[in-house]
Amino acid sequence: MASPELPDSGSPAAVLAFVQDQRAAAQRAEVLVLEGALLWAAMHPVSTSSTDEGSTNGGSNGGWLFAEVAVPLGGEGTPLVAEFAPMELGAALGMSTDAARALVGAALELAHRLPRTWKQLKAGKVPVWKARRLAELTLKLPPEGADFVDRQLADTVGKVGWAMIERLVDHARVTFDPEGAEKQRREAADRRRFDVQADAATFDGTVHVEGELDLADALDLNTAIRQGAEELAVLGCTEALDVRRSMAAGELARRQLAFDLRAEAGSADEGAASVVKPRQVVIHVHLSDAAISRDEAGVARIEETRSVVSTDQVRDWCGGDAQVVIKPVIDLDAHHHTDAYAIPGRLAEQTHLTQPVCAFPWCERRATRCDCDHVVAHAAGGPTCSCNLAPLCRRHHRAKTHTGWRYDKTDSATYLWRSPHGLHLIKDRGTTALAPQRTPAGRLGISAG
Incomplete structure (x- = not known):
């Protein structure tokens, strides 16, 4: 099929018409993907995998890996789907298994529990993103609640704002599932968190911080940071307000660490207040020979954060009163072997450092949390x-053990995967799909797709 070409008439109206046509085509394509996901789910209603302990593709952990089961991906009343079915669909679409499960779940929810919204979606009257988000919200509603939402939004879902939709779903939850609404309120309290995303550190040495707090706690924290930013300005700091607020958060943390130190020392005298708790840096840093031997700026790779930083930044972190612990270096190119089935700690650590995430296509779960x-x-x-x-993370380890997924290790961090229905994918620093093609001799080959 020929790709559409931009209009060359120079007419603004022609450009507007062109982009409208492409947007409509993209909408139709996304709806067809949802319909394909629905068909794929219908093809995999139950597990057909062997439940024998001696699977033909047994994994490292043997019989304790339970075989495939049917799982609910949509809301109550939607058909169950074979557990590993979304895995291959995701591989074909270039997305993670979790994303594929969400796609199949949304398709099932829309088709079976939100039929009016599904009809509006197929008619092009509802953006796919809005229909999918609505499906995510109604997943935990009872069938009566989902039907109520679907009826209320039958003719307006593509027109109303998202805040109104969320209020309607909340109303349905309280009306049709009061116990579930109370449970969700308690769960929301349990989901409170405060995350310092050190695993996404930038080259400049900054990280993103986010959280979900109780309102009273959030107001107190905001007040403390605001006061800290004001104090910095009084002391002569000329940075912008946002920068001073970020600095104030660090000062707030360091003050708390100092308080903790005095409590541990069991002393309330003035000398205890002057003691500074040393910063503890426990990181694996990969440096080139040039960065180590020459006193100049270079690049370091931080294992814990999967990020790169400058060697100057590493020096800053480890300078002053920081307590630096040097640990033995593991040669990632060395070959280690044991005759035992159990994997020694040093060999497991080498495996995790060589391949920092799950070896399955498009899976980004940290290797340290994998089998x-x-x-x-x-x-x-x-x-x-x-x-x-x-x-391999537990999910993909089980799939490799109990289904037709196969893979080979072609070098220290490159894996060639074959899916049960003939997909070929390479996982190295990313994932590459290989497209089947016929060779001149008529044999089936593969090429980069």
Whole structure:
């Protein structure tokens, strides 16, 4: 199919018409993807995987990995879907397994519990993003509540604002599931959090901080930070207000650390207040020979944050009163082997450092939270060594063990995967889909897609 070309008439009206046509085409394509996800779910209503402990593709952990089951991805009353089915759909669409599960769940919710919204969506009257977000909101409603929301929004879902939709869903939850509404209120309190996203540190050494607090706590924190920013200005700091607020948050933390130190020391005299608690830096830093041997700026890779920073930033972090602990270096290129099935700690750490995330396509779960899998099963003669281990999160480890997913390790951090229905994908620093094609000899080959 030929790609549409931009109008060359120079007419503003022609450009507007062109972009409207492309937006409509994109909408139709997204709806067709949802319909495809719905069909895919219908094709996988139950598990067909072996539940035998001795699976033909056994994993490192043997029989304790339970076989595939049918799971609910949509709301109450929607058909169950084979647990690992979204995995292959996601691989075909270039998305993670979690994203594919959400896609299938939204399709089931819309088609089975929000049929009026589904009809409006297919008619192009509702943006796909809004229909999917609505489906996410109604997932936990009872069938009567989902039907109430669908009826109320039957002719207006594409026109009304999102705040009104959220209020309507809240009303349905309280009306049709009061116990569930109270449970959700308690769960919301349990979801309070405060995250310092050190795993997303920038090259400049800054991180994003976010949280969800009780209103009273949030107001108190905001007041303390505002006062701290004002104090910095009085002391002569000329930075912008937002910068001073960020600095005040750090000052607030350091004051609390000093208070904790005095409490631990059990002393209330003036000398205790002058003691500064040293900063503890426990990170794995990868440096080139040039960065180590020459006193100049370079690049360091931080294992804990999967980010790069300047060597000057590392020096700043470790300078002053910081307590620096040097730990043994693991040679990532070395080959380690043991005759045992159990994986020694040093070999597991080498595996995690070589491949920092799950080896499955488009999965970004940290390797330190994954299982160490024998690529060729130990029971089938696979050795416990550097070249036959890979990190797999529990979900993808089970899929590899109990379904038709197969993979080979082509080098220390590159994996060739084959799905049950013939998809081929390479996972290295990212994921590349390989498209099947016919060779001149008529045999099936693969090429980069």
